[in-house]
Amino acid sequence: MWFDTCGEGERRGFDAGRAKEMVDGHGDPRQLQRPAGGSVIISMSAFAKYTVVLDSQIVRGVHNCVLYRDGQSLMSDEDLPRYSDPVVCFGSWxxxxxxxxxxxxxxxxxxxxxxxxxxxxxxxxxxxxxxxxxxxxxxxxxxxxxxxxxxxxxxxxxxxxxxxxxxxxxxxxxxxxxxxxxxxxxxxxxxxxxxxxxxxxxxxxxxxxxxxxxxxxxxxxxxxxxxxxxxxxxxxxxxxxxxxxxxxxxxxxxxxxxxxxxxxxxxxxxxxxxxxxxxxxxxxxxxxxxxxxxxxxxxxxxxxxxxxxxxxxxxx
Structure with missing residues (x-):
């Protein structure tokens, strides 16, 4: 699930309060884990346990963001958002x-x-x-x-x-x-x-x-x-x-x-x-x-x- 775009030098991409609305009580998206390789992984159980992988450098303004399910990317490279891309998110809320x-x-x-x-x-x-x-x-x-x-x-x-x-x-x-x-x-x-x-x-x-x-x-x-x-x-x-x-x-x-x-x-x-x-x-x-x-x-x-x-x- 995409959030708002990230600007240079700051992190606007992850709104923890809004993300919390998306989960069904099985996890708090604000509890970020940093596995080997430095990526940030957030499990969204309300979305069939999709996993959002944001490049660890996004906090410093680097802009890659990929959506995975069961280890497979759901979108082609052409469809992946960049930091300047307008994004609109729909969900159960x-x-x-x-x-x-x-x-x-x-x-x-x-x-x-x-x-x-x-x-x-x-x-x-x-x-x-x-x-x-x-x-x-x-x-x-x-x-x-x-x-x-x-x-x-x-x-x-x-x-x-x-x-x-x-x-x-x-x-x-x-x-x-x-x-x-x-x-x-x-x-x-x-x-x-x-x-x-x-x-x-x-x-x-x-x-x-x-x-x-x-x-x-x-x-x-x-x-x-x-x-x-x-x-x-x-x-x-x-x-x-x-x-x-x-x-x-x-x-x-x-x-x-x-x-x-x-x-x-x-x-x-x-x-x-x-x-x-x-x-x-x-x-x-x-x-x-x-x-x-x-x-x-x-x-x-x-x-x-x-x-x-x-x-x-x-x-x-």
Whole structure:
């Protein structure tokens, strides 16, 4: 597992407090051993007993760092970090720090907020009774009262159903913004020694992840981080949040281009709660299955156990 980069003449590479979070109680990474040959060996039991071997001269600013498992290097020389390489580390602690709040948010949305709108028949009856029980009806107003109660309950139910659509859409937009906030916090912390300015825009975060280009998966040519970040469900979630905020436009066109389920015409049939004249204002049909897909992709992202680096290009 890589730590922050080492600067000349000082040791910034090993954060003992942070490393201690990674182990599962079977060893303290601060207890460094110096075997023959002068290397420093740290066993990380939480990572299948990987061993990080740092050249003993790293304290004096020499920069070699190699990751081994069972005596074999896990990375090629091309993928090995140098002292100046930006490094981002993922581990099990991220699920507790970032994954748990996402799951908790989704649980509140699904089990506490949305059930408010489940009893449609009951809501319609309550609205009708409100009119029928009004004190201004006389003995001869039965027919008029029934008609008025029907119209009122109908309008109330339509508004109630539209409100459910708005709550669901804004709840999903909030889920994205929670992840967005977490991502900025995480990248700014991990790359704090390398950033010229803080990351506070999605485009900046995407550019940073794209720049962290080692080690790459052999079958895709991307890093595990890039694959998780570019997952279709996360892209769809971001576009949905943009459409909820800004209405139909480029993000909506992108949703249609990628064949997103939330813009599937089959979902629009007989759905009066969406469209340009609805309270939501856009033709966007979100359901609970979509929330499950989004949460699954976000939790997969935070469950990564990988370290990625940026390898500056050499002039050739």
């Amino acid at each position: 991220n699920m507790s720090r970032f994954g748990s709040p996402i799951q908790h948010y989704a649980d509140i949305l699904k089990s506490r907020v949305m059930p408010i709108f489940d009893d449609l028949d009951g809501e319609q009856k309550r609205a009708a009774d409100e009119v029928l029980n009004a004190s201004y009806w006389g003995p001869d107003d039965y027919g008029t009262a029934i008609e008025a109660a029907y119209e009122h309950s109908r309008e109330h139910t339509l508004q109630f159903t539209e409100l459910r659509t708005v709550f669901l859409a804004t709840g999903v937009a909030g889920l994205f913004h929670l992840f967005e906030k977490q991502l900025y916090r995480f990248l700014n912390h991990e790359l704090r020694q390398n950033l010229v300015k803080k990351i506070d825009r999605w485009e900046d975060a995407a550019a940073a992840i794209e720049a962290l280009d080692r080690p790459r998966c052999a079958d895709s040519g991307q890093t595990a981080l890039q694959l998780a970040f570019n997952a279709p469900a996360i892209k769809e979630l971001r576009l949905v949040a943009n459409v909820v905020k800004h209405g139909e436009g480029r993000s909506y066109d992108d949703l249609k281009a990628m064949g997103a389920r939330v813009v599937d015409p089959e979902r629009f049939k007989d759905n009066f709660t969406i469209g340009p004249h609805s309270v939501l204002g856009v033709t966007l049909a979100i359901d609970s299955d979509d929330i499950e897909r989004y949460v699954k992709a976000l939790l997969f992202f935070w469950s990564l156990k990988v370290s990625v680096i940026r390898r500056p290009r050499t002039e050739g």
